[in-house]
Amino acid sequence: MLHEPAVELGKDHSIPQKTKLGIIMFLVYLIIYAGFVFIGTIYPKALGAKVIGAQNLAFIYGMGLILLAAVMGLVYNYFCTKFENKWNKGA
Amino acid sequence: MIYEISPTAITIFLFFVLTVLGLSFYFARKTKSASGYYAAGGQIHWAVNGIAFAGDYLSAASFLGICGMIAFFGYDGFLYSIGYLAGWVVALFLVAEPMKRLGKYTFADALDSKFDSRGIKLTAAISTLVVSIFYLIPQMVGAGAIVTTLLGLPHYVGVLMVGSVVILIVATAGMTSTTYVQFIKGGLLIVFSSILVFLVLNKGLDKSPSDEYHKFITLDATVTDGKVMAVSDAEYKILGQQNDKDLVFVKLEKNGVFSWWKISSRDGSPVLEEALSVVTMKDGIKLYNGEPKASKKFYQVGHINKIIVDGKEVERTGPVGPFEYIKNIESSEITRFTKKAFVHEGEKVTLYYQNITSGEDIMKPGLYYKLDKGSNFWSRLDFISLMLALFLGTSALPHILIRYYTVPSQRAARKSTIVAIVVIGFFYILTLYMGTGAMINGCLDVENSNMSAPLLAKTFGITLFSIISAIAFATILGTVSGLIVAASGAVAHDLMDKYMKVKMTEHGKVTAGRFAAVGVGIIAIILGIIFEKQNVNFLVGLAFAIAASANLPAILMLLFWKKTTSKGISWGIIVGMVASLVIILFSPTLYEIYGLPPDQAWIPLQNPGIISIPLGFITLVIVSLMTKKKTV
Numbered sequence: 001m002l003h004e005p006a007v008e009l010g011k012d013h014s015i016p017q018k019t020k021l022g023i024i025m026f027l028v029y030l031i032i033y034a035g036f037v038f039i040g041t042i043y044p045k046a047l048g049a050k051v052i053g054a055q056n057l058a059f060i061y062g063m064g065l066i067l068l069a070a071v072m073g074l075v076y077n078y079f080c081t082k083f084e085n086k087w088n089k090g091a
Numbered sequence: 092m093i094y095e096i097s098p099t100a101i102t103i104f105l106f107f108v109l110t111v112l113g114l115s116f117y118f119a120r121k122t123k124s125a126s127g128y129y130a131a132g133g134q135i136h137w138a139v140n141g142i143a144f145a146g147d148y149l150s151a152a153s154f155l156g157i158c159g160m161i162a163f164f165g166y167d168g169f170l171y172s173i174g175y176l177a178g179w180v181v182a183l184f185l186v187a188e189p190m191k192r193l194g195k196y197t198f199a200d201a202l203d204s205k206f207d208s209r210g211i212k213l214t215a216a217i218s219t220l221v222v223s224i225f226y227l228i229p230q231m232v233g234a235g236a237i238v239t240t241l242l243g244l245p246h247y248v249g250v251l252m253v254g255s256v257v258i259l260i261v262a263t264a265g266m267t268s269t270t271y272v273q274f275i276k277g278g279l280l281i282v283f284s285s286i287l288v289f290l291v292l293n294k295g296l297d298k299s300p301s302d303e304y305h306k307f308i309t310l311d312a313t314v315t316d317g318k319v320m321a322v323s324d325a326e327y328k329i330l331g332q333q334n335d336k337d338l339v340f341v342k343l344e345k346n347g348v349f350s351w352w353k354i355s356s357r358d359g360s361p362v363l364e365e366a367l368s369v370v371t372m373k374d375g376i377k378l379y380n381g382e383p384k385a386s387k388k389f390y391q392v393g394h395i396n397k398i399i400v401d402g403k404e405v406e407r408t409g410p411v412g413p414f415e416y417i418k419n420i421e422s423s424e425i426t427r428f429t430k431k432a433f434v435h436e437g438e439k440v441t442l443y444y445q446n447i448t449s450g451e452d453i454m455k456p457g458l459y460y461k462l463d464k465g466s467n468f469w470s471r472l473d474f475i476s477l478m479l480a481l482f483l484g485t486s487a488l489p490h491i492l493i494r495y496y497t498v499p500s501q502r503a504a505r506k507s508t509i510v511a512i513v514v515i516g517f518f519y520i521l522t523l524y525m526g527t528g529a530m531i532n533g534c535l536d537v538e539n540s541n542m543s544a545p546l547l548a549k550t551f552g553i554t555l556f557s558i559i560s561a562i563a564f565a566t567i568l569g570t571v572s573g574l575i576v577a578a579s580g581a582v583a584h585d586l587m588d589k590y591m592k593v594k595m596t597e598h599g600k601v602t603a604g605r606f607a608a609v610g611v612g613i614i615a616i617i618l619g620i621i622f623e624k625q626n627v628n629f630l631v632g633l634a635f636a637i638a639a640s641a642n643l644p645a646i647l648m649l650l651f652w653k654k655t656t657s658k659g660i661s662w663g664i665i666v667g668m669v670a671s672l673v674i675i676l677f678s679p680t681l682y683e684i685y686g687l688p689p690d691q692a693w694i695p696l697q698n699p700g701i702i703s704i705p706l707g708f709i710t711l712v713i714v715s716l717m718t719k720k721k722t723v
Contacts, residue, residue: 029184033180033482040474041475044455044457044463044466045463047455048452053418055414055418056421056454058455058456059166059454062173063520065173065176066176066520069179069180069512073180074513080502080505
């Protein structure tokens with residue numbers, strides 16, 4: 001017996017495009033996140049270096065990762081909505 | 092002195108709890124079906140669900156644990172904020188919409204959608220139970236801490252209270268009430284945390300946190316052959332000395348009260364610096380700074396030793412902006428209090444001695460997770476392990492995954508995840524300010540890092556403290572409700588209904604879920620009492636590691652690798668879960684709980700993810716390849 005979702009969902013023809021975009025955006029964020037972990041592990045002193053406006057790299061990178069997640073989320077939603085509108089027209 | 096009962100606090104607290112209960116009973120009347128109980132009928136608006144996601148996620152770990160860890164260890168606590176939020180990226184880009192497409196009520200439904208395998212049903216249900224229970228422990232510990240602070244009651248009473256209230260909520264209403272409780276609580280948490288951060292920035296940095304703050308004494312000492320022979324104040328008598336590696340502590344007595352001091356050096360001359368002490372005497376009596384707890388001599392601490400603004404030393408900065416605040420912290424020196432425990436002449440002594448730390452060290456990783464000074468292979472591996480588990484854990488948490496079934500469409504699932512990222516991200520930025528605010532404003536309880544944020548609020552007045560504490564308590568109520576719904580779903584829906592095929596009506600399924608909720612709640616209460624002294628954030632990190640090791644390989648490989656088989660999924664879950672549990676059971680932290688020396692732990696890792704997550708993936712791939720023809 002296969003399970004059904006809690007509510008009926010319409011057919012979505014934009015899944016391949018959305019999946020591809022999701023994987024690309026995930027990999028971009030993963031690389032940037034891994035960069036933070038790499039610096040912390042291999043060059044921990046570098047995280048204390050002043051970079052922008054007398055703020056150190058740890059602060060800028062950490063805050064940057066948080067803000068980047070939100071920005072990438074909004075960009076992802078924009079394109080996914082576009083894909084859905086294009087591929088599901090008349091469906 | 093730290094925890095005093097206030098009628099205002101009790102009134103506000105009761106108001107919050109009763110409101111939450113009222114909401115639950117209101118929605119209880121609407122919950123008649125299994126879909127209503129487990130998935131709120133799939134009709135929650137994406138914006139409401141997004142804030143409810145934040146409510147679910149910003150648990151005791153985020154509000155109490157992260158702020159407490161930052162207050163005690165600086166930037167290392169903020170690593171959790173970064174990792175927790177990064178985990179949502181995985182949830183949004185890879186998991187949100189497919190989970191919505193595949194699932195019905197539980198995480199096991201989604202995993203089993205292609206196979207109809209009893210093995211998947213069983214292992215996914217067990218994994219859901221294990222992760223939920225590990226996640227429940229810190230929530231219960233946090234609840235105990237809040238009730239101790241707010242109502243002056245023992246820790247176990249707090250755990251019992253939150254356990255009972257939540258069991259009542261979940262056993263009556265299910266996912267609909269949990270969603271609305273989380274929505275309200277998530278919103279309030281953001282608003283009042285913002286107010287608290289505004290007040291911290293408005294106060295700025297001040298060498299004297301408050302008029303009541305304890306004035307620490309320093310005594311000149313005469314030391315001969317490493318032994319303290321005399322001190323500058325003749326009223327003090329030297330009672331003993333304890334050498335502990337590079338540290339030397341001295342026990343003094345004045346007016347019949349003993350105190351502990353640490354030998355330090357000032358301008359090349361030896362001095363004694365006052366420390367806080369908790370001593371369990373041979374007869375079992377516990378003394379705080381040499382006196383019974385009721386004497387209220389065990390004060391709150393945390394202050395700035397030196398404030399440097401634009402190269403000049405100042406007494407205070409006045410109001411500052413968010414960037415200026417961090418810049419000033421970095422250029423200043425802060426007195427932290429470091430724990431040291433030893434046995435002296437048959438007495439168990441725990442000291443919290445002054446540890447002047449540069450702002451530069453506080454604002455980068457290294458005070459908790461050793462990466463630079465004092466680091467070794469294992470400490471660096473622990474750091475990588477933590478960051479890996481946080482990144483991969485979020486999208487494998489059952490109580491987060493089930494929230495995707497409460498919205499009507501995939502688009503709504505995606506949008507609600509983005510709302511969650513924005514709201515949670517904003518909150519995590521606030522944690523850095525709340526944590527460092529607690530560190531420098533003389534409000535820390537050295538025995539309990541978890542209460543740092545509420546105690547910071549207390550420095551700005553009892554009303555704010557009461558509201559913040561009540562929200563924190565509601566935070567726990569909401570998160571625990573979500574976890575118990577997830578766990579009860581695993582028992583009643585996955586195990587009883589799908590695995591054991593027990594014949595039940597719709598009403599019977601809801602009843603089974605409610606009984607399961609009671610059982611899980613009781614287990615959580617017991618564990619919450621046992622783990623009282625642990626930082627809640629650290630404990631949640633372990634839950635993330637188990638989820639990432641057991642569940643994430645199954646979710647990702649099911650979605651993105653066509654050769655995945657049902658047996659591969661089942662074995663991946665088992666190996667990931669067991670590996671992470673074994674590493675945790677033999678880790679230094681658990682040794683501490685067993686009463687054994689942590690440095691004798693079999694596995695020197697605090698966080699299991701670096702080993703158990705790859706193991707989960709590898710097992711799934713190997714077993715899938717081995718069983719491909721038989722099962723597909």
